[in-house]
Amino acid sequence: MVSFDPTADFFQIFALDRGYALDRDALERRYLELASAVHPDRFVGAPAGERRLAMERSSALNEAYRALRDPVRRAEYLVKLGGVDLDSSDPETGAPRPTQAFLIEMIELREQLEEARGDDDAVDELRDAIETRADGALDDAIAALGRGETPAAARALVVHRYLRRFLEEVDGDD
Amino acid sequence: MAYSDKVIDHYEQPRNVGSLDKNDDTVGTGIVGAPACGDVMKLQIKVEDGVIKDAKFKTYGCGSAIASSSLVTEWVKGMNLEDAEKIQNSQIAEELSLPPVKIHCSVLAEDAIKAAIKDYRKKHGGGDEA
Numbered sequence: 674m675v676s677f678d679p680t681a682d683f684f685q686i687f688a689l690d691r692g693y694a695l696d697r698d699a700l701e702r703r704y705l706e707l708a709s710a711v712h713p714d715r716f717v718g719a720p721a722g723e724r725r726l727a728m729e730r731s732s733a734l735n736e737a738y739r740a741l742r743d744p745v746r747r748a749e750y751l752v753k754l755g756g757v758d759l760d761s762s763d764p765e766t767g768a769p770r771p772t773q774a775f776l777i778e779m780i781e782l783r784e785q786l787e788e789a790r791g792d793d794d795a796v797d798e799l800r801d802a803i804e805t806r807a808d809g810a811l812d813d814a815i816a817a818l819g820r821g822e823t824p825a826a827a828r829a830l831v832v833h834r835y836l837r838r839f840l841e842e843v844d845g846d847d
Numbered sequence: 848m849a850y851s852d853k854v855i856d857h858y859e860q861p862r863n864v865g866s867l868d869k870n871d872d873t874v875g876t877g878i879v880g881a882p883a884c885g886d887v888m889k890l891q892i893k894v895e896d897g898v899i900k901d902a903k904f905k906t907y908g909c910g911s912a913i914a915s916s917s918l919v920t921e922w923v924k925g926m927n928l929e930d931a932e933k934i935q936n937s938q939i940a941e942e943l944s945l946p947p948v949k950i951h952c953s954v955l956a957e958d959a960i961k962a963a964i965k966d967y968r969k970k971h972g973g974g975d976e977a
Contacts, residue, residue, distance in 0.1 A: 760883050762951050768882035776880045779887045783907050831882045838885030842907065 682754060683737040693748060693818050695741065704738045748814050749830055755823030759830055769828050771835065779835055786843060800843050807836035850910050851944035857914035862921045865903040867891040875967025877959040881951055886912045890959035892923060892931075894967055899923045899931055904959070911949040915939050915956035923960060932964050 684691040687703040709715075711730040716723055740746045749759050761767035782803070789795035814829035850858070866889075869876045873894050880887045886908030893901040902920035906913045918939060923931045939945075939953035 762881060762883045762954070770882055771880055773878065776878045776887055779880065779907070780878060780889050780905060783905070834882070835880070835885045835887070838907075 683741050683750060686734065686737050687741065689741075691751070691754070693751060693815050695747065697742075700738070700741060704734070707734055708738075745811060745830075745833070748811065748818060748826065751818050752814075752823055752827045752830060755826070757823055757827040759827065759834070768831050768834075769824065771828075771831055775832065775835070779839065782839055783842070786839075796843065800840060803836050803840055803843070807833055807840065810836060850914075853918075853943050854910055854914040854945070857917040857943070858910040861904075861913055861917040863901075863903050863917065863924075864905065866905065867893055867901065867903050872970055873967075875963040875965070875970070877962025877964075877966060879955055879958045879962055881908070881912070881955050883951070884908065886952070886955065888912060888916050888955050888959045890916055890919065890956070890963050892960075892963045892967060894928065897927050899926050899928070908955075909949075909952065911943070911945055911952035912955055914943050915945075915952045916959060918942060919956045919960050928964055928967070931960060934960055 678685070682691070686707070687700055689696060689699060689703075708731070711727055711734060713724065713727050713731055716727040719727070740750050752759060756766060757769070758766055759768045782799075785799060786796070789799055810829050810833040814826045814833065817823075817826035817829060867874045867876075869891065871893070875892045875894065877890045878887070879890075886906070888904065888906045888908065890904045891902065892899045902923050904916040904920050906916045919934065922934065934957060936950065936953035936957040939956055940950050943953070945953055
Protein backbone atom coordinates (compact mmCIF):
# COMPACT_ATOMS: atom_id res chain seq x y z
CA MET A 674 0.00 0.00 0.00
CA VAL A 675 1.26 3.51 -0.75
CA SER A 676 2.52 5.52 2.16
CA PHE A 677 -0.35 7.48 3.56
CA ASP A 678 0.40 9.23 6.81
CA PRO A 679 -2.86 9.80 8.70
CA THR A 680 -1.28 12.69 10.62
CA ALA A 681 -0.24 14.53 7.45
CA ASP A 682 -2.09 17.72 6.60
CA PHE A 683 -4.02 17.96 3.35
CA PHE A 684 -1.16 19.65 1.52
CA GLN A 685 1.35 17.04 2.65
CA ILE A 686 -0.96 14.25 1.49
CA PHE A 687 -0.66 15.56 -2.06
CA ALA A 688 2.98 16.67 -1.71
CA LEU A 689 1.96 20.28 -2.38
CA ASP A 690 3.36 23.47 -0.91
CA ARG A 691 1.15 24.81 1.83
CA GLY A 692 -0.50 28.00 0.65
CA TYR A 693 -3.56 29.40 -1.05
CA ALA A 694 -2.00 29.36 -4.53
CA LEU A 695 -2.26 25.81 -5.75
CA ASP A 696 -0.92 23.72 -8.61
CA ARG A 697 -4.29 22.30 -9.63
CA ASP A 698 -2.85 19.91 -12.18
CA ALA A 699 -0.53 18.43 -9.58
CA LEU A 700 -3.46 18.12 -7.17
CA GLU A 701 -5.58 16.26 -9.75
CA ARG A 702 -2.70 13.99 -10.73
CA ARG A 703 -1.69 13.07 -7.17
CA TYR A 704 -5.31 12.57 -6.22
CA LEU A 705 -5.91 10.09 -9.03
CA GLU A 706 -2.72 8.18 -8.19
CA LEU A 707 -3.53 7.95 -4.50
CA ALA A 708 -7.22 7.27 -5.05
CA SER A 709 -6.46 4.28 -7.21
CA ALA A 710 -3.87 2.98 -4.71
CA VAL A 711 -6.28 3.10 -1.76
CA HIS A 712 -9.45 2.26 -3.64
CA PRO A 713 -11.47 -0.28 -1.58
CA ASP A 714 -11.97 -2.43 -4.71
CA ARG A 715 -8.29 -3.37 -4.49
CA PHE A 716 -8.83 -4.88 -1.06
CA VAL A 717 -11.86 -7.05 -1.72
CA GLY A 718 -10.04 -10.25 -0.79
CA ALA A 719 -7.92 -8.71 1.96
CA PRO A 720 -8.44 -9.29 5.69
CA ALA A 721 -11.16 -7.23 7.36
CA GLY A 722 -8.67 -4.92 9.10
CA GLU A 723 -6.99 -3.98 5.84
CA ARG A 724 -10.30 -3.49 4.11
CA ARG A 725 -11.45 -1.12 6.83
CA LEU A 726 -8.16 0.78 6.67
CA ALA A 727 -8.50 1.16 2.91
CA MET A 728 -12.01 2.54 3.35
CA GLU A 729 -10.85 5.02 5.94
CA ARG A 730 -7.93 6.13 3.80
CA SER A 731 -10.11 6.45 0.77
CA SER A 732 -12.60 8.68 2.55
CA ALA A 733 -9.82 10.76 4.19
CA LEU A 734 -8.30 11.23 0.76
CA ASN A 735 -11.60 12.34 -0.77
CA GLU A 736 -12.15 14.76 2.10
CA ALA A 737 -8.68 16.27 1.64
CA TYR A 738 -9.19 16.56 -2.11
CA ARG A 739 -12.58 18.27 -1.80
CA ALA A 740 -11.23 20.72 0.79
CA LEU A 741 -8.25 21.76 -1.32
CA ARG A 742 -10.13 21.95 -4.60
CA ASP A 743 -12.72 24.41 -3.28
CA PRO A 744 -11.32 27.96 -2.95
CA VAL A 745 -13.37 28.83 0.15
CA ARG A 746 -12.72 25.55 1.91
CA ARG A 747 -9.02 25.79 1.07
CA ALA A 748 -8.83 29.24 2.66
CA GLU A 749 -10.78 28.01 5.69
CA TYR A 750 -8.48 25.02 5.99
CA LEU A 751 -5.37 27.22 5.91
CA VAL A 752 -6.89 29.27 8.73
CA LYS A 753 -7.46 26.03 10.61
CA LEU A 754 -3.83 25.04 10.15
CA GLY A 755 -3.05 28.49 11.56
CA GLY A 756 -4.96 27.59 14.74
CA VAL A 757 -8.48 28.95 14.16
CA ASP A 758 -11.33 26.50 13.60
CA LEU A 759 -14.16 28.40 11.92
CA ASP A 760 -16.61 25.57 12.61
CA SER A 761 -16.14 25.94 16.34
CA SER A 762 -17.67 28.60 18.57
CA ASP A 763 -14.88 28.30 21.16
CA PRO A 764 -14.01 31.87 22.21
CA GLU A 765 -10.26 31.19 22.03
CA THR A 766 -9.74 28.92 19.04
CA GLY A 767 -13.10 29.12 17.26
CA ALA A 768 -14.56 31.52 14.73
CA PRO A 769 -13.91 35.14 15.78
CA ARG A 770 -17.00 37.17 16.65
CA PRO A 771 -17.95 39.80 14.12
CA THR A 772 -18.35 43.40 15.28
CA GLN A 773 -21.65 44.63 16.65
CA ALA A 774 -21.94 47.07 13.73
CA PHE A 775 -21.63 44.18 11.30
CA LEU A 776 -24.33 42.15 13.08
CA ILE A 777 -26.67 45.15 13.05
CA GLU A 778 -26.04 45.45 9.34
CA MET A 779 -26.87 41.76 8.86
CA ILE A 780 -30.25 42.37 10.52
CA GLU A 781 -30.84 45.47 8.41
CA LEU A 782 -29.99 43.57 5.24
CA ARG A 783 -32.79 41.11 6.03
CA GLU A 784 -35.16 44.00 6.53
CA GLN A 785 -34.13 45.43 3.17
CA LEU A 786 -34.68 42.01 1.62
CA GLU A 787 -38.19 41.78 3.10
CA GLU A 788 -39.02 45.17 1.61
CA ALA A 789 -37.53 44.23 -1.76
CA ARG A 790 -39.48 40.97 -2.08
CA GLY A 791 -41.82 41.06 -5.05
CA ASP A 792 -39.62 43.54 -6.86
CA ASP A 793 -37.23 41.32 -8.81
CA ASP A 794 -34.95 44.18 -9.85
CA ALA A 795 -34.53 45.32 -6.27
CA VAL A 796 -33.76 41.77 -5.09
CA ASP A 797 -31.24 41.30 -7.93
CA GLU A 798 -29.58 44.56 -7.06
CA LEU A 799 -29.26 43.54 -3.42
CA ARG A 800 -27.93 40.12 -4.37
CA ASP A 801 -25.33 41.61 -6.74
CA ALA A 802 -24.13 44.08 -4.12
CA ILE A 803 -23.74 41.38 -1.49
CA GLU A 804 -22.10 38.94 -3.89
CA THR A 805 -19.52 41.58 -4.68
CA ARG A 806 -18.90 42.11 -0.98
CA ALA A 807 -18.64 38.38 -0.33
CA ASP A 808 -16.08 38.04 -3.12
CA GLY A 809 -14.21 40.98 -1.63
CA ALA A 810 -14.18 39.33 1.80
CA LEU A 811 -12.71 36.16 0.29
CA ASP A 812 -10.06 38.26 -1.48
CA ASP A 813 -9.25 39.94 1.84
CA ALA A 814 -8.87 36.55 3.47
CA ILE A 815 -6.57 35.31 0.71
CA ALA A 816 -4.45 38.46 0.98
CA ALA A 817 -4.22 38.06 4.76
CA LEU A 818 -3.22 34.41 4.36
CA GLY A 819 -0.50 35.55 1.97
CA ARG A 820 0.84 37.81 4.71
CA GLY A 821 0.64 35.00 7.24
CA GLU A 822 -2.04 36.82 9.24
CA THR A 823 -4.36 34.07 10.39
CA PRO A 824 -6.58 36.23 12.68
CA ALA A 825 -7.27 38.75 9.90
CA ALA A 826 -7.99 35.93 7.46
CA ALA A 827 -10.35 34.31 9.99
CA ARG A 828 -12.27 37.57 10.47
CA ALA A 829 -12.66 38.03 6.72
CA LEU A 830 -13.86 34.44 6.32
CA VAL A 831 -16.47 34.92 9.04
CA VAL A 832 -17.75 37.96 7.15
CA HIS A 833 -17.76 35.81 4.02
CA ARG A 834 -19.84 33.14 5.81
CA TYR A 835 -22.41 35.66 7.01
CA LEU A 836 -22.75 37.17 3.54
CA ARG A 837 -23.03 33.72 1.92
CA ARG A 838 -25.67 32.81 4.46
CA PHE A 839 -27.62 35.91 3.50
CA LEU A 840 -27.30 35.06 -0.20
CA GLU A 841 -28.71 31.59 0.51
CA GLU A 842 -31.73 33.27 2.05
CA VAL A 843 -32.10 35.58 -0.95
CA ASP A 844 -32.31 32.57 -3.26
CA GLY A 845 -34.00 30.17 -0.87
CA ASP A 846 -37.21 32.00 0.10
CA ASP A 847 -39.71 33.44 -2.27
CA MET B 848 -31.89 16.47 11.81
CA ALA B 849 -35.07 15.52 13.65
CA TYR B 850 -36.46 18.50 15.50
CA SER B 851 -38.46 18.03 18.69
CA ASP B 852 -42.18 18.87 18.66
CA LYS B 853 -41.55 21.99 20.73
CA VAL B 854 -38.93 23.26 18.28
CA ILE B 855 -41.29 22.66 15.38
CA ASP B 856 -44.11 24.40 17.22
CA HIS B 857 -42.00 27.53 17.86
CA TYR B 858 -40.54 27.39 14.37
CA GLU B 859 -43.92 27.17 12.65
CA GLN B 860 -45.63 29.61 14.97
CA PRO B 861 -42.91 31.81 16.40
CA ARG B 862 -44.06 34.00 19.29
CA ASN B 863 -43.28 37.69 19.44
CA VAL B 864 -41.61 38.16 16.08
CA GLY B 865 -40.99 41.81 15.38
CA SER B 866 -39.18 44.92 16.46
CA LEU B 867 -39.43 47.53 19.17
CA ASP B 868 -38.09 51.06 18.77
CA LYS B 869 -34.43 50.73 19.67
CA ASN B 870 -34.23 54.47 20.42
CA ASP B 871 -36.99 54.23 23.03
CA ASP B 872 -35.52 54.69 26.53
CA THR B 873 -37.55 51.81 27.90
CA VAL B 874 -36.28 49.38 25.26
CA GLY B 875 -33.14 47.27 25.49
CA THR B 876 -31.74 45.65 22.34
CA GLY B 877 -29.41 42.68 22.10
CA ILE B 878 -27.91 41.62 18.79
CA VAL B 879 -25.73 38.52 18.76
CA GLY B 880 -24.33 36.22 16.13
CA ALA B 881 -22.99 32.70 15.85
CA PRO B 882 -19.91 33.16 13.67
CA ALA B 883 -19.52 29.46 12.96
CA CYS B 884 -22.86 29.23 11.14
CA GLY B 885 -23.71 32.83 10.26
CA ASP B 886 -26.88 32.95 12.38
CA VAL B 887 -27.88 36.34 13.68
CA MET B 888 -30.40 37.09 16.42
CA LYS B 889 -31.98 40.34 17.60
CA LEU B 890 -33.87 40.30 20.88
CA GLN B 891 -35.55 43.34 22.39
CA ILE B 892 -37.25 43.98 25.72
CA LYS B 893 -39.52 46.79 26.88
CA VAL B 894 -39.11 47.48 30.58
CA GLU B 895 -41.40 49.25 33.03
CA ASP B 896 -40.58 49.51 36.74
CA GLY B 897 -37.88 46.87 36.43
CA VAL B 898 -40.31 44.39 34.85
CA ILE B 899 -40.21 43.19 31.24
CA LYS B 900 -43.56 44.16 29.73
CA ASP B 901 -42.89 43.15 26.15
CA ALA B 902 -40.30 41.21 24.19
CA LYS B 903 -39.72 40.83 20.46
CA PHE B 904 -37.19 38.99 18.35
CA LYS B 905 -35.95 38.55 14.83
CA THR B 906 -33.73 35.57 14.19
CA TYR B 907 -32.16 34.60 10.89
CA GLY B 908 -30.91 31.11 11.38
CA CYS B 909 -31.89 27.48 11.78
CA GLY B 910 -35.08 26.18 13.38
CA SER B 911 -33.38 25.67 16.75
CA ALA B 912 -32.12 29.26 16.85
CA ILE B 913 -35.59 30.58 15.98
CA ALA B 914 -37.23 28.34 18.58
CA SER B 915 -34.69 29.30 21.27
CA SER B 916 -35.28 33.02 20.80
CA SER B 917 -39.05 32.58 20.50
CA LEU B 918 -39.10 30.63 23.77
CA VAL B 919 -36.99 33.23 25.59
CA THR B 920 -39.30 36.09 24.57
CA GLU B 921 -42.20 34.04 25.91
CA TRP B 922 -40.43 33.32 29.18
CA VAL B 923 -39.19 36.82 29.97
CA LYS B 924 -42.49 38.65 29.61
CA GLY B 925 -43.56 39.58 33.13
CA MET B 926 -40.18 38.75 34.64
CA ASN B 927 -38.09 41.31 36.46
CA LEU B 928 -34.64 42.01 35.02
CA GLU B 929 -32.81 40.12 37.76
CA ASP B 930 -34.71 36.92 37.05
CA ALA B 931 -34.46 37.28 33.27
CA GLU B 932 -30.72 37.67 33.63
CA LYS B 933 -30.52 34.28 35.32
CA ILE B 934 -31.90 32.34 32.35
CA GLN B 935 -29.38 29.71 31.36
CA ASN B 936 -28.93 28.13 27.96
CA SER B 937 -29.28 24.71 29.61
CA GLN B 938 -32.88 25.53 30.58
CA ILE B 939 -33.66 26.52 26.99
CA ALA B 940 -31.96 23.42 25.59
CA GLU B 941 -33.85 21.21 28.03
CA GLU B 942 -37.24 22.76 27.32
CA LEU B 943 -36.74 22.34 23.57
CA SER B 944 -34.92 18.97 23.80
CA LEU B 945 -32.09 20.33 21.68
CA PRO B 946 -29.51 17.77 20.53
CA PRO B 947 -25.83 18.45 21.41
CA VAL B 948 -25.03 19.91 17.97
CA LYS B 949 -27.73 22.55 18.50
CA ILE B 950 -26.75 23.62 22.01
CA HIS B 951 -25.01 26.69 20.57
CA CYS B 952 -28.45 27.95 19.46
CA SER B 953 -29.58 28.09 23.10
CA VAL B 954 -26.30 29.80 24.04
CA LEU B 955 -27.08 32.42 21.41
CA ALA B 956 -30.52 33.05 22.95
CA GLU B 957 -29.01 33.39 26.43
CA ASP B 958 -26.41 35.82 25.09
CA ALA B 959 -29.16 37.79 23.35
CA ILE B 960 -31.33 38.32 26.42
CA LYS B 961 -28.25 39.24 28.49
CA ALA B 962 -27.15 41.72 25.83
CA ALA B 963 -30.65 43.25 25.73
CA ILE B 964 -30.67 43.70 29.53
CA LYS B 965 -27.18 45.19 29.42
CA ASP B 966 -28.27 47.63 26.72
CA TYR B 967 -31.29 48.66 28.76
CA ARG B 968 -29.14 49.21 31.85
CA LYS B 969 -26.63 51.23 29.86
CA LYS B 970 -29.45 53.59 28.90
CA HIS B 971 -30.29 53.96 32.58
CA GLY B 972 -27.04 54.87 34.24
CA GLY B 973 -24.77 52.18 32.83
CA GLY B 974 -24.06 50.51 36.17
CA ASP B 975 -25.03 47.06 37.27
CA GLU B 976 -27.80 48.48 39.43
CA ALA B 977 -31.15 48.60 37.65
